[in-house]
Amino acid sequence: MPNRVAVVTGSNKGIGLEVVKALCRRFDGDVYLTSRDVERGQQALHKLQQEQLKPLYHQLDITDRESIGKLRTFMTQKYGGIDVLINNAGIAFKMADTTPFKTQAEVTIATNFYGTKDVSTELLPIIKPQGRVVNVSSVASSMALQKCSQELQKKFRSSTITEEELVELMKKFVEDAKQGVHSEQGWPSSAYGVSKIGVTVLSRIHARKLTKERPGDGILLNACCPGWVKTDMAGPNAPGTAEEGAVTPVYLALLPAGAEAPHGEFVSNKTVQEW
Numbered sequence: 001m002p003n004r005v006a007v008v009t010g011s012n013k014g015i016g017l018e019v020v021k022a023l024c025r026r027f028d029g030d031v032y033l034t035s036r037d038v039e040r041g042q043q044a045l046h047k048l049q050q051e052q053l054k055p056l057y058h059q060l061d062i063t064d065r066e067s068i069g070k071l072r073t074f075m076t077q078k079y080g081g082i083d084v085l086i087n088n089a090g091i092a093f094k095m096a097d098t099t100p101f102k103t104q105a106e107v108t109i110a111t112n113f114y115g116t117k118d119v120s121t122e123l124l125p126i127i128k129p130q131g132r133v134v135n136v137s138s139v140a141s142s143m144a145l146q147k148c149s150q151e152l153q154k155k156f157r158s159s160t161i162t163e164e165e166l167v168e169l170m171k172k173f174v175e176d177a178k179q180g181v182h183s184e185q186g187w188p189s190s191a192y193g194v195s196k197i198g199v200t201v202l203s204r205i206h207a208r209k210l211t212k213e214r215p216g217d218g219i220l221l222n223a224c225c226p227g228w229v230k231t232d233m234a235g236p237n238a239p240g241t242a243e244e245g246a247v248t249p250v251y252l253a254l255l256p257a258g259a260e261a262p263h264g265e266f267v268s269n270k271t272v273q274e275w
């Protein structure tokens with residue numbers, strides 16, 4: 001029997017790194033720290049080794065399909081699949097950033113939404129029975145949802161929306177932002193918020209699909225908010241620590257074998273939130 005294995009995306013720093021640390025201590029199997037930049041990944045790996053932790057390493061850029069494909073091949077050959085996948089990698093422009101909104105929209109959706117979607121397309125088929133998938137979204141997604149037009153809110157809350165329909169909506173946001181008409185088209189003014197709506201809704205869609213297509217496999221897939229915590233992304237004024245930010249993702253990653261819930265939920269503070 002191959003070892004059990006957990007993979008954390010974007011884990012060379014911040015919340016992802018803390019998730020790797022916690023899994024090294026608590027997960028019964030191999031834990032992969034991954035990073036888009038090999039050098040940064042190796043430095044993080046070295047840091048954890050000095051703390052007597054023993055994560056393994058694989059390169060992964062979530063915006064590069066070839067990189068995702070290589071990880072899939074490696075995990076399939078070495079472990080016969082993946083037991084725990086934490087889609088943590090993400091980006092956010094700083095409030096003070098003067099990059100035009102249309103560019104922020106395109107770049108943020110490309111990483112946070114399409115990156116997470118492409119990783120899921122490749123890796124969900126190799127998640128093993130009793131596997132756990134955690135998509136790190138944000139409360140920014142619920143806040144952005146509330147600022148959408150009633151029509152958009154209805155679509156994003158729908159329990160029958162398909163992945164194709166969601167992709168069309170994300171595409172429309174970027175197009176509307178490019179034409180400077182996103183506000184009149186009912187979108188909020190946060191590209192990050194909309195990208196995380198994409199992650200939360202994608203999680204609901206994927207959970208439904210797993211229930212339908214692999215009913216006996218007991219896989220649990222959820223989106224979560226890690227809380228507002230000090231990292232390079234959130235800055236030094238955030239109230240929590242990155243270690244605290246790892247608590248909810250790790251709780252969802254380690255839901256015990258045989259558990260049937262939560263599944264397809266948006267979870268914050270280890271508690272299911274209304275979407």
Ligand SMILES: NC(=O)c1ccc[n+]([C@@H]2O[C@H](COP(=O)([O-])OP(=O)(O)OC[C@H]3O[C@@H](n4cnc5c(N)ncnc54)[C@H](OP(=O)(O)O)[C@@H]3O)[C@@H](O)[C@H]2O)c1
Nearest residue numbers: 010014015036061062088089090138228229231232233234
């Ligand atoms: N911190 C908070 O308060 C907070 C709140 C809500 C949600 N979140 C979410 O939590 C997750 C982690 O955020 P964080 O605060 O830990 O941010 P962070 O410190 O900026 O870390 C983000 C990580 O994602 C990686 N990444 C970015 N683009 C990538 C790509 N294309 N491929 C692979 N990795 C990539 C970064 O790698 P590089 O080092 O190469 O840039 C880094 O390792 C994100 O999804 C974020 O949206 C954070």
